[in-house]
Amino acid sequence: MKYEPVIGLEIHIELNTKSKMFCSCSAEYFGADPNTHTCPVCLGLPGALPVANKVAIASAQKLGIALHCENLLSSKFDRKNYFYPDLAKGYQISQYQEPFSLKGYIEFDVNGETVKIDVTRAHMEEDTGKLAHAEVENKKVSLIDFNRSGVPLVEIVSEPQIHSSDVAKGYAQKLQQIARYLGISDCDMEKGSMRIEPNVSLRPAGSNDLPQYKVELKNINSFRFVQKAIEYEITRQTEILEKGETPALETRGWDEIKNKTFSQRAKEMAHDYRYFPEPDLPPYLFTKEYVAELKANMPELPDEKRARFIRDYQLSTYDCALLTTDIDLAAFFEDTVKAYPKGEPKRIANWIIGELLRRLNESQTPLSSLNLVPASLAELLLLTDEGKITTASAKEIFEKMITSGKNAQELIKEFGVEAITTDKLEEVVEMVIKQNDKVVAEYKAGKEQVFGYLIGQIQRQTQGKADPKTAADLLVKKIKK
Numbered sequence: 001m002k003y004e005p006v007i008g009l010e011i012h013i014e015l016n017t018k019s020k021m022f023c024s025c026s027a028e029y030f031g032a033d034p035n036t037h038t039c040p041v042c043l044g045l046p047g048a049l050p051v052a053n054k055v056a057i058a059s060a061q062k063l064g065i066a067l068h069c070e071n072l073l074s075s076k077f078d079r080k081n082y083f084y085p086d087l088a089k090g091y092q093i094s095q096y097q098e099p100f101s102l103k104g105y106i107e108f109d110v111n112g113e114t115v116k117i118d119v120t121r122a123h124m125e126e127d128t129g130k131l132a133h134a135e136v137e138n139k140k141v142s143l144i145d146f147n148r149s150g151v152p153l154v155e156i157v158s159e160p161q162i163h164s165s166d167v168a169k170g171y172a173q174k175l176q177q178i179a180r181y182l183g184i185s186d187c188d189m190e191k192g193s194m195r196i197e198p199n200v201s202l203r204p205a206g207s208n209d210l211p212q213y214k215v216e217l218k219n220i221n222s223f224r225f226v227q228k229a230i231e232y233e234i235t236r237q238t239e240i241l242e243k244g245e246t247p248a249l250e251t252r253g254w255d256e257i258k259n260k261t262f263s264q265r266a267k268e269m270a271h272d273y274r275y276f277p278e279p280d281l282p283p284y285l286f287t288k289e290y291v292a293e294l295k296a297n298m299p300e301l302p303d304e305k306r307a308r309f310i311r312d313y314q315l316s317t318y319d320c321a322l323l324t325t326d327i328d329l330a331a332f333f334e335d336t337v338k339a340y341p342k343g344e345p346k347r348i349a350n351w352i353i354g355e356l357l358r359r360l361n362e363s364q365t366p367l368s369s370l371n372l373v374p375a376s377l378a379e380l381l382l383l384t385d386e387g388k389i390t391t392a393s394a395k396e397i398f399e400k401m402i403t404s405g406k407n408a409q410e411l412i413k414e415f416g417v418e419a420i421t422t423d424k425l426e427e428v429v430e431m432v433i434k435q436n437d438k439v440v441a442e443y444k445a446g447k448e449q450v451f452g453y454l455i456g457q458i459q460r461q462t463q464g465k466a467d468p469k470t471a472a473d474l475l476v477k478k479i480k481k
Contacts, residue, residue: 002205003203003204003205003234003237004163004203004204004206005162005164005200005201005202005230005234006160006162006163006201006202006203006210006211006214007160007162007163007164007167007168007198007199007200007230008159008160008198008214009156009157009158009162009171009172009196009197009198009199010155010158010196010197010199011155011158011172011194011195011196011197012154012155012194012196012197013063013153013155013156013175013184013185013187013193013194014127014151014153014185014193014194015027015056015059015060015152015153015154015184016183016184016185016186017053017055017056017152018055019053020041020042020053020150020152021050021053021056021125021126021151021152021153022041022042022050022051022052022053022093022126022150023039023041023042023050023150024039025037025038025041025042025150027151029147030191030193034143034147035145035146035147036147038147038149042088042126042146042149042150043088043146043149044090050278050281052281053152056124056152057100057124058294059154059182059184060101060123060152061100061101061291061294062182062298063101063122063154063156063178063179063182064100064104064122065101065294065295065298066178066181066298066301067101067106067119067156067178068105068119069101069102069103069104069121069122070101070102070104071286071291071294072099072100072101072102073285073288073291074283074284074286075095075098075099075100075283075284075286076095076098076277076278076283076284077093077281078093078094078095078096078275078278079091079092079093079094079274079275079276079279080092080093080096080125080273080275081273081275082272084128085129085131085142085144086130086131086144086146086149087129088129088146088149092125092126092128093125093278093281094123094124094125095125096123097275099121099122099123099124100122100124101121101122101123103118103119103120103121104118104119104122105117105118105119106119106175107174107303108173109170109321110166110167110170111166115167115170115171117158117159117161117162117167117171119157119159120158121156122154122157123154123157124152125153125155126149126150126151126152126153127148127149127150127151127153128149129144129145129146129147129149130145130147130148131143131144132144148192154184156175158171165226165227165228165230165234166227168198168226168227168230169226172196172223172226173223176194177302177325177326178301179194180326180327181299181300181302181305181327182298182299183299189221189222190221190222192221194221195219195221196219196220196221196223196226197216197217197218197220198216198217198220198226198229198230198233199215199216199217200215200217200230200233200237201213201214201215201237201247202234202238202241202247213246213247213248213249214249215237215247215248215249215250215251215261216250216251216252216267217229217230217233217251217252217261218251218253218254219253220254228259232259232260232261233252233261236261248263249267250263250264250265250266250267251263251264251266252264302324302325306320306324309324309330313349314345314346315346315349319346319349319353322357323352323353326366326367328366328367328368329352329357329367333348335373335374335375336348336352336374336375336377336378338374339374339379340377341378341382342381342385347381348377348381351377351381351398352377355398355399356398356402359402370402370405371404371405372401372402372405376407376408377401379407379408379409380394380397380398380401383408383409388412389408389412390468391468392468393412394408397411397412433479435457436454436457455468
């Protein structure tokens with residue numbers, strides 16, 4: 001390869017506080033009528049003064065701790081000046097020189113290898129409004145909704161150490177997982193509460209110098225689109241460099257319909273924003289005791305949970321990685337283990353990975369949206385243990401449990417899949433032996449492959465309600481008599 005990609009990521013995460021960053025307006029704006037969650041502060045009206053959200057600051061600092069950052073004891077907010085229709089004040093309250101967190105890293109696995117990417121900073125800022133482009137009376141117009149304006153954001157900036165779209169995707173997914181484990185954001189990319197902005201440039205393969213340009217890809221809202229946008233830019237910039245030209249320093253958007261990037265505006269440099277300390281907010285001084293208390297109250301993070309699952313449940317690294325991908329899934333697993341009298345973590349893990357997780361992935365549905373509780377899966381496994389339902393029927397019932405929210409007992413009765421009793425099964429086995437005496441004779445003569453045919457006849461007679469192992473054991477026993 002003649003050129004090597006040099007990629008840095010700027011990721012914005014909206015915090016799930018009740019109120020906005022600098023005012024008391026509700027931050028739960030998604031789905032609300034336009035411009036109904038606003039006040040003089042978040043509309044930037046003259047004379048309105050900001051008051052910082054203490055919970056949002058603590059959430060940002062917890063994220064910094066989770067990213068192995070240094071939490072600065074002295075910090076402040078700055079004004080970032082630029083003019084754009086969705087920025088009511090003409091400036092954004094952000095952080096530049098003294099953010100809350102500096103110099104951390106994220107470790108994650110990509111294609112079986114552990115990758116470590118350094119984090120430059122994790123700083124706070126307020127979100128902007130949102131533009132909607134429409135056509136009214138045959139005229140193209142842009143409409144502004146300021147409900148999002150002022151919602152607290154954390155921006156996490158990576159070092160330009162990423163060299164492939166796979167690693168960029170893995171980094172972003174790990175960051176989403178950490179934020180969700182902390183409980184500071186749902187990071188729902190469809191709602192815009194997590195947005196990814198890759199900075200992409202190319203340098204000659206083997207060079208360690210940073211390129212003299214970079215292209216920012218703005219506000220991408222899916223991991224798949226991040227990969228596709230980066231790959232498109234690599235191809236586009238390669239073609240430009242091959243002509244002896246240098247790609248423009250610019251901000252580009254991603255067109256998910258045309259699967260291509262498009263130019264939006266020339267890229268600003270830091271000095272163009274004319275940063276200066278926010279005059280309406282005082283600097284912050286934190287004590288070491290305050291930071292120590294934050295660290296002491298941190299929840300169990302993904303890597304810690306995965307290590308504990310491996311140690312406590314004696315499961316494979318692969319199983320534990322899947323079970324801890326999502327905090328709700330991890331809790332579902334542990335609660336099922338507690339509710340199931342036999343425990344058997346491996347069996348429960350197999351059901352969750354093989355049945356539950358597969359269906360969630362197919363339907364792209366979060367576990368939290370299902371009306372399914374761990375005790376219901378534990379009950380289904382217990383009914384299978386007691387021989388009241390076959391494993392095959394249990395899988396069918398489980399699918400109906402997921403879609404209906406009903407418990408196993410209800411569904412077993414509703415669909416009539418309760419396993420037949422041992423006495424009744426014995427009668428069926430004896431009948432199948434009598435009706436297939438020639439096949440039985442072949443089996444006795446050493447033709448073992450016909451055994452499956454006899455089992456199939458038993459299942460046909462019982463409409464699939466016979467446990468295969470019990471049926472096989474009885475068949476062997478009766479034939480040998």
